[in-house]
Amino acid sequence: MTLSAPPRRTPIVLLALAVLAVAALAHVLRRPLLMAAPTCLAGRWNGCGDTVNGVALMTLVALPPAVLVVGVLARRRRAAGAAGAWRLSTAEVGLVLGTVPLVWMTLVPGSxxxxxxGRVxxxxxxxxxxxxxxxxxxxxxxxxxLGFFAPVRFAALASVPRxxxxxxxxxxxxxxxxxxxQLDRVSSVDDxxxxxxGAVPAACASRRWWRTAVRQAEPVGP
Structure with missing residues (x-):
């Protein structure tokens, strides 16, 4: 008798992680998020998209849809017979969602x-x-x-120096x-x-996955 393969639990794990992340962030940032919520819900850019609290709220709201996007991309890759469908799809979405909002916050203008x-x-x-x-x-x-997901997604970046x-x-x-x-911020070499x-330990944490990407990118010998 042939044993059937266990069901894939990746979507369930991703959804559970997203729910936990939303709950944890909402609890820690509940006060600033509540301050930004009325303005963001009203669709006003001033006070929402140009504030750190507003960007944090929009990022939090984007987490569950991001999980759905991962699922759609992974299913399309699996249907096309691509290897590492869930890994690559998670890396793409995680790279964008984990980097763009933080960069956005650094570009929020000061008073x-x-x-x-500009100051240097x-x-x-x-x-x-x-x-x-x-x-x-x-x-x-x-x-x-970026450090965690970029070498997982792109084999060319699968090294700490890169x-x-x-x-x-x-x-x-x-x-x-x-x-x-002229955003009323100091452009510092320390930044x-x-x-x-900060990207280095994150890259090291994902080494087991981006090493696989390197091996898959290498040509197979005779």
């Missing part, structure tokens, strides 16, 4: 945007003292999703945008250092 000229801090480690714990943690997390270089380049673009757009370093 003096458009009036205060090029002395390494000078701003760490005034950055505070929240600022340091936020900078480390900015491209953590992830480090990619995160540093992305951070440099963000800092340049802050300066050019670039922390953004790049």
């Amino acid at each position: 003096g945007a458009g009036v205060v000229p 801090s090029l002395v390494p480690l000078q701003d760490l003292v005034t950055m505070g714990t929240l600022g340091i943690v936020g900078n480390l997390l900015l491209f953590a999703a 992830v480090l270089a990619l995160a540093a380049a992305c951070s440099l673009l963000v800092e340049t945008a802050q300066y050019v757009l 670039v250092l922390l953004n790049a370093l």
Whole structure:
């Protein structure tokens, strides 16, 4: 007698993780989210899309639809006979949802945007003292999703030096945008250092998956 294969539990696991993430974030950020909710529900950009609280609320709301998108992409890949359908689909959606909102928050204009000229801090480690714990943690997390998911999705990025270089380049673009757009923010070299370093442990955490991507990309010998 042939035993049937166990049912795939990936969709259920993803949905459960999404629900837990929504519940945890909603509990931790309940006060700022409640402050932004009326403005966002009214569809007003001013006070929603241009505030950190508003962006956090929209990201939270986007989590369940993101899980559905992962399911649709994975099913299409499986129907086409692609290997690693769930892994690749999760990496694509996680890369976007885990990076874009955080970058968006860094581009939220300050009170003096458009009036205060761009400021630059090029002395390494000078701003760490005034950055505070929240600022340091936020900078480390900015491209953590990029570091985790990019080498899973793209075999060409499946190495720590390449992830480090990619995160540093992305951070440099963000800092340049802050300066050019005069968002009343300081473009600091310490931000670039922390953004790049934060992507490294995230990449190491997903090593078991992006190593597989590398092996699948290698040509098969005779």
